[in-house]
Amino acid sequence: MRIVLDAMGSDNHPAADVAGAVMAAREWGDEIIIVGQEDVVRRELAGHDTAGLKLEVVHASEVIEMDDKPAQAARAKKDSSMHVGMNLVRDGKADAYVTAGNTGGVLAVATLHTLRRIPGVKRAAVTGIFPLPAGKVVVLDVGANADCKPEYLFQFAVMGTIYARDALGCENPRVALLSNGEEPYKGSLLVKEAYGLLEGSDLNFIGNLEPKEVVVRQADVVVTDGFSGNVFMKTLEATAKMLTVAIRDEIKAGVVTSLGGLLAKPAFARVGKRLDPKEVGGLPLLGVNGVVIKAHGRSDAQAIKNAIRQAREAVRGEIVEAIRQGLAREE
Amino acid sequence: MRIVLDAMGSDNHPAADVAGAVMAAREWGDEIIIVGQEDVVRRELAGHDTAGLKLEVVHASEVIEMDDKPAQAARAKKDSSMHVGMNLVRDGKADAYVTAGNTGGVLAVATLHTLRRIPGVKRAAVTGIFPLPAGKVVVLDVGANADCKPEYLFQFAVMGTIYARDALGCENPRVALLSNGEEPYKGSLLVKEAYGLLEGSDLNFIGNLEPKEVVVRQADVVVTDGFSGNVFMKTLEATAKMLTVAIRDEIKAGVVTSLGGLLAKPAFARVGKRLDPKEVGGLPLLGVNGVVIKAHGRSDAQAIKNAIRQAREAVRGEIVEAIRQGLAREE
Structure with missing residues (x-):
């Protein structure tokens, strides 16, 4: 597998991004193509032990x-690390693209300038994978389309179902609409109309939640x-x-509670780790013609590595082809 | 001051509601008019020491x-405790109405059948008062109107400003739009259009948050x-x-963390109490011709008492008259 990693994405780039790429290359043995300003990336890589790892650097000037x-920016900076990286996926030279950069930028470069949408997809969706105590929940759209039509929501349901099934291994995923009440008559006009579309589909639709x-x-x-x-x-x-x-503030306010907090600290740490979005990796951009994962801007190396793991799962699950077929079937 | 309390509102009615009314009557000496099925209410009241308290019972059969x-329900049950109670306010026989009942019901009875909207108000708003660590934040609408127009959001801003100023004592309240990004160009079409209206107003508008x-x-x-x-x-x-x-689950999973949790317990309790919506009371229904407070369905007696306190603050702040004047000025 060949995964492209944007070296210029995270708030702490290129340090976190490059370190995450090195960790991923070591752990899984995949080829990681690091895209960014070449001198900057090579200088950063020099600080790592990369012996035996399949790491390649591809230059992008912007x-x-x-x-x-x-x-x-997507229009003006045609040689950005996003353009160059996603074009490698478009041209079949890599299997997936991972970046911690500007969400709107990823979306615009992917849908308008490089990979473009899968034929039939009306809107691409930024997809949240929430690591809740009860398990992972897929929520989409979490940011790409502030204004939606019912048929977009229907397609999000199809794409989310495929992702949950083929990338996360969830059998027959239950699909719900986010609403302001469980009853079928609750919701905005958008939710009510989407309800009608989903009710008549062969998805495992369970109603409003x-x-x-x-x-x-x-x-x-x-x-x-x-929105x-x-x-x-x-x-x-x-x-x-x-x-x-x-x-934390209340615990620190007293001597006894401070001691209690110290003793209970491992429990807090476990909760924090379990609910940390960075442990999942990032937000898959579903509906585009290639696997694209948007990691959190505040990603550290571990979070970048997790986003690369997520890209591997999506590639293994052949998500893009499954969405293409799934949408064709539902039309 | 005379405040009407719906005895039939909370999930645990009439016990919680009546007990809250008794607590409020004792604490502030106001007259509390308890509306509900008279025999049920009187039986409940018999279990309390009501000597010297100004409590009245008004019958409502439904x-x-x-x-x-x-x-x-608002159309069919014309003798409900909501209709009877709000009509007392409409007819000048009481100053405010408090209920823990069905939110949609309160809204329909208030706007369509009893108090009705203040002239010029396009939509009434259910208003959340969030008791955050940094202080109270007023958020509206939190449930009345799933679909809104920009001019509704503008009026919500006016009404929320008046409530924060006159009921909560916040000087020159800062107003923001909830959005998916801080930049003025972020947001749904609705948010962008509302931004334009608010930017040109004399409210203390600070942008998107x-x-x-x-x-x-x-x-x-x-x-x-x-929505x-x-x-x-x-x-x-x-x-x-x-x-x-x-x-809690993680703390209980180990012996040391369990002990820590026990010692830190008072800290947790303080956080819980500080952030508990029931400590605030309820959700003011702004834009109707009278003070209406919707308490949480799961309210206990203390929460009902707090909702009554909130009604007193709104009456003292002459919220309804202030909104009438405020909207007239902004038109």
């Missing part, structure tokens, strides 16, 4: 930065527009962080 | 249940459609609960 306007049911994994795949999905994802992350800080 | 379809900024109170008032607001509110509650359970 970088799409976190504060670039996505559509504009509220967030409290999503977090205990009453469904395996949860479908929503990219509400983004609010869901970011509220979950923000609440977890806020609570952690609040508990 | 109850809007949690699983009733809101619009239908993501959930992570909302939970650390970078704004005092956060405006959103009722996304509901997702925000319920994801926050669900994540807090999920994390609490996960931490």
Whole structure:
């Protein structure tokens, strides 16, 4: 397998990105193609022991930065590490692309300038894989399309089902719509219309779910527009962080509770690790003509390695071909 | 002050509701009018020491249940405790109405059958008051209107500002739009259009905020459609609960961590209490012609009492008159 890794993606690039690539190459023996400004990447690589690893460097002169306007940068910076890297996948020279860079940039470069959408796909979706205590839940869209039509949500359900089944090994995934109430008559106009489409499909559609049911994994795949999905994802992350800080502050406020906190520390660490989105890797971009994984901007080397693992799972599951066939069948 | 309390609202009615009314009457000396099936209410009241308290019982033969379809029940059950109670406010016989009943029912009875909207108000909003570590944040709409227009969001901003200022004592409240990115060009079409309206207003509008900024109170008032607001509110509650359970389970899994958990328990309890929505009371229904507070369905007596306190603050702040004037000025 050959996986392209964007050296210029993470907030801490190229250190975290390159270190993650080295870890992945060592662990799985895959070929990792590191794309970025060549001198910068080679200097970073020189600090690692890369003997025997299949690492290649491909030069890209430009970088799409976190504060670039996505559509504009995707149009202007044609030699960015995103363009060069995704074109390697498009041209069959690699199997997957992994980046921790600007989400809007990845989306624009993938759908408009390089890989493009799988024929028949109306919108690509940024897909969240939530490592909840009850297991992984796939939620899409979590950010690509702030405004959606019912038929997009239907396609998200098809793509999410395929991803859960073929990349995550979930049998007959249960699909739900994120809504403001469980009853079929609850929801926005969008949700109500999507409900009708999903009810008549051969997906394993179980109806509407509220967030409290999503977090205990009453469904395996949860479908929503990219605005509400983004609010869901970011509220979950923000609440977890806020609570952690609040508990730490209260524990530190007293001597006895401080001691208690010290003794209970391994338990906190285990919860933190289990719920850490970085442990999953990143957000698959579903609906484009190639495997693309968007890792968190704050990724460290371990998170980059996990995103590469996720890319391997998607390639192994032949996700792109499965989505192509799945959508053709549902039309 | 005279406050109407729905005896038939909470999941545990009438016990929790009546007990909360008695606590409130004792603490503040206000007159509490308890509305519900008279024999049921009087039997419940008989179990309390009510000597010297200003408690009145008003009969209502019907109850809007949690699983009733809101619009239908509001039309059919004209002698419900919601109709009878809100009519007392409409007719000037009481100053505010508090219920822990069916949210859709409260909304339908208030806007369509009894109090109705303040002239000029396009949509009433269910308003969340989040007791975050950094202070209270007002978020609206959190459930009344799944589909919104930009001008509704503008009015929510006006009403939320008035509530934060006059009921919560927040000076010059900062107003933000909930969005999927901070930049002005981020957001759904709805958010982008609302941005334009708010930017040109004399409100203290500070732009778009993501959930992570909302939970650390970078704004005092956060405006959103009722679908996304509901997702925000319920994801926050669900994540807090999920994390609490996960931490408890991990702590109990070992002897040392169990001891640590025992010692740290008071810290957890303080965090839980500080973030408990029941400590705030309930959700003000803003935009209707009277003070209406919707308490949580799972309210206990303390939560009902807190909702009554919140009603008192809204009455003291002359919220309804302030919204009437505020909207007239902004038109």
